[in-house]
């Protein structure tokens with residue numbers, strides 16, 4: 005069972021995961037390209053990237069479920085290539101797609117998983133886990149008929165049964181309502197407090213913001229890898245926030261203007277961003293003098309950063325293909 | 328070490344239990360596994376008979392005589408024929424065959440009696456609807472004997488030297504192992520092989536492919552369970568089903584069809600166990616190729632068809648051309664059929680069956696080895 009370690013988020017000490025130049029191809033498609041990553045112990049590590057960017061493939065390689073075509077690495081000190089069997093005992097993996105047995109009940113599923121991990125005192129451990137995850141009332145329901153949120157909760161419970169020290173969660177909250185999502189993240193934070201390292205992939209920026217460390221990949225290539233707080237600064241993006249009357253006019257005028265990369269509506273404000281600070285300031289100069297509008301420089305949000313990175317990488321790729 | 332082994336068994340037990348629960352929930356498949364043998368038994372055992380009797384026949388004769396009536400009576404007594412009446416004229420005889428009213432027309436020429444009495448060897452013609460060669464073969468070849476014995480009592484007194492003379496030798500045909508030529512005695516033991524092939528290959532391949540199709544394979548692979556543990560746990564319930572099917576078929580063979588089990592039950596069990604293992608490994612191999620349950624089923628049928636046709640189940644093995652026999656030799660069912668028929672009908676002993684045991688052993692090793700080679704411990 006997991007040890008209750010003191011909170012350790014200093015990103016030093018032996019990393020929970022360390023991989024070098026991981027590579028995976030499916031036929032002609034390079035799904036993961038020479039990816040190196042270091043996941044410090046005890047953190048929530050956010051793994052981001054658009055659809056098809058290779059997140060699931062990377063996670064599968066990290067827990068010994070897929071053989072990399074190149075590269076090497078360790079997780080919890082075990083070689084992901086040679087010691088996959090031992091590694092599996094200490095890793096909890098929650099798959100992107102619900103992959104427990106729909107035709108078994110909640111309890112039967114948990115019993116089965118517990119036995120596969122040779123957990124002692126299966127009955128107590130399963131009862132205890134169901135209690136902890138609020139599944140007791142649903143113990144005898146078929147897993148297949150649970151609603152999406154409950155399925156996720158069952159899957160998380162199943163991946164925690166054997167007390168793993170490392171948890172790999174692949175889009176654990178996709179399609180889950182906000183209340184359940186908040187509950188889910190409370191649990192994740194709780195785990196890191198107990199010293200468990202959590203790697204989580206997600207498409208929700210409000211979740212990314214709660215991570216200690218972020219890694220963003222696109223087409224199997226890593227674009228950003230930094231403590232969450234440093235990501236906006238590292239992106240080189242400048243953002244203006246505008247509030248006031250008639251924002252529609254501003255967005256129409258600035259959309260596509262030289263130096264302006266993104267114009268996005270956030271509640272009652274408009275965020276205007278660009279990578280070239282001087283060009284952005286020139287483009288917005290006239291509008292900043294306009295009365296009735298309030299302009300404010302601010303740190304770009306994660307969403308802007310990721311849209312920016314995606315656009316930049318795609319443009320670079322298009323250039324390369326044209327050449 | 329002991330701990331590792333007991334953990335291994337407990338994982339096998341977990342997979343086995345899970346599989347049983349799923350099997351029980353999947354009522355239709357479960358019912359199929361038990362009702363398919365019963366249905367096939369009834370179909371093949373009762374309905375199919377390659378040695379048909381009481382086939383409809385008519386006599387084409389203008390003036391029925393003592394002789395034609397004697398032949399007619401002989402045909403009825405032989406039980407091969409059911410006499411449907413008398414027609415006159417070539418046209419009527421032809422119509423009887425074409426319209427399928429009769430499978431046979433016995434044409435007795437007008438001057439048959441007169442010429443016979445004069446000692447002129449008159450002709451007697453049996454026209455048969457030979458579209459189905461198997462159906463008409465038996466009665467047609469029996470006809471000469473029927474006529475001989477029908478006419479014998481009439482050819483006495485002055486006609487005595489016209490009676491057919493006995494050939495200068497005695498040919499004794501001794502139909503052993505199935506003296507009455509009852510088709511079901513041959514078919515029912517064969518059915519054992521057919522049913523085991525169909526259900527075991529299909530069900531195991533589908534049960535394994537199902538895990539991949541539903542994504543649960545990813546969960547299984549992410550646990551410390553070894554593939555062999557998963558396989559054994561998954562396959563064991565189906566081995567049990569194989570034995571249940573075997574029991575159903577053998578009981579039906581003995582009590583419904585009166586098939587005598589002449590050989591050693593232990594030897595039979597050895598053959599059946601070997602065959603079940605070959606089929607399970609075949610199902611396993613299919614599951615490593617098929618990407619969906621649908622494909623697994625299609626592949627099973629792809630194998631099933633030649634198994635039924637070329638193994639000697641449907642048609643006599645030795646009647647097939649060499650290339651077909653060659654294909655037949657690599658089908659597990661071919662050897663199994665020889666084994667079960669050998670043990671059940673001929674009381675064959677181990678030493679007489681070795682020739683069909685070793686091919687099954689080789690098949691088990693080759694198929695099992697291929698499956699193990701192809702089986703991936705990872706998702707790719």
Ligand SMILES: Nc1ncnc2c1ncn2[C@@H]1O[C@H](COP(=O)(O)OP(=O)(O)OP(=O)(O)O)[C@@H](O)[C@H]1O
Nearest residue numbers: 030033035053054055056057058059060061062100
């Ligand atoms: N088993 C496979 N066989 C062939 N191609 C695959 C396989 N698994 C993934 N791919 C391809 O590899 C690429 C990366 O897929 P992956 O599932 O890792 O992306 P992802 O980042 O998890 O995407 P998403 O956010 O949609 O889940 C995709 O183009 C996908 O089509």
Ligand SMILES: [Mg+2]
Nearest residue numbers: 059060100174
């Ligand atoms: Mg994915």
